[in-house]
Amino acid sequence: MDEWVKEQLARGFADFEGTTLTGAIPVKTEFLNQLIARFLAQGGQAPSPAADLRPLARFVRSATVEAEPGVIILRFEIGV
């Protein structure tokens, strides 16, 4: 499965044309602070992703964040 996904990624998800996704992800600040603490403990080194995800940025139609007490909400729309 991983290999198949990597191959699709390398082909720019051409076989997924017409795909649309929307989402809202509330992330608790407690979790964000855990990530920040781990990031700082690693000397500010962000982990290298298993694959180059930069080509996926062109599929992001919109992305916004909102802050509410104790939570950051990420909203996004994706279209291939």
Next chain:
Amino acid sequence: MIEVIREEARSGFPHLAGARVAGTVRVTQAALNDALRRVRQVPPGLAIEVRGGNEIGIRYGVFQTAMVIVEDVALDGGAPQVRLALSSGLVAFGLRAILRGPALRVDGRYLTVDLGALDHIAGMRRYWPLLRRARLRTTPGQVHIEFEAAV
């Protein structure tokens, strides 16, 4: 940092409660056949043809038949179970003879694909309980997977 994210996934995403994702994933017949070739439970040489109206043609050597995908995917709180209506009892008999393992089973005139039993996508098991709804539709050459997922 990756370990924190993995632990979050292992625990069922407790810090992402309320998250919702919905959409339609469209996949071509070519990509599906490429994926099928990698699934151990699928006999080598089996290929599908995606037609309109939820009809799927199946080709395996000289054996050819068509099935109709049941639009609503059964979830029952676990892994999705995709059901396909077979064209005849004879086809059901033939399929029983070539299918291997619990992921693909024939009950009466229906072929059920239990995605939870496919080794190929075993990594998805922890995400299946997040699915709230899934439907399948087809247009010639493309499968449309409509879904809603929530934490």
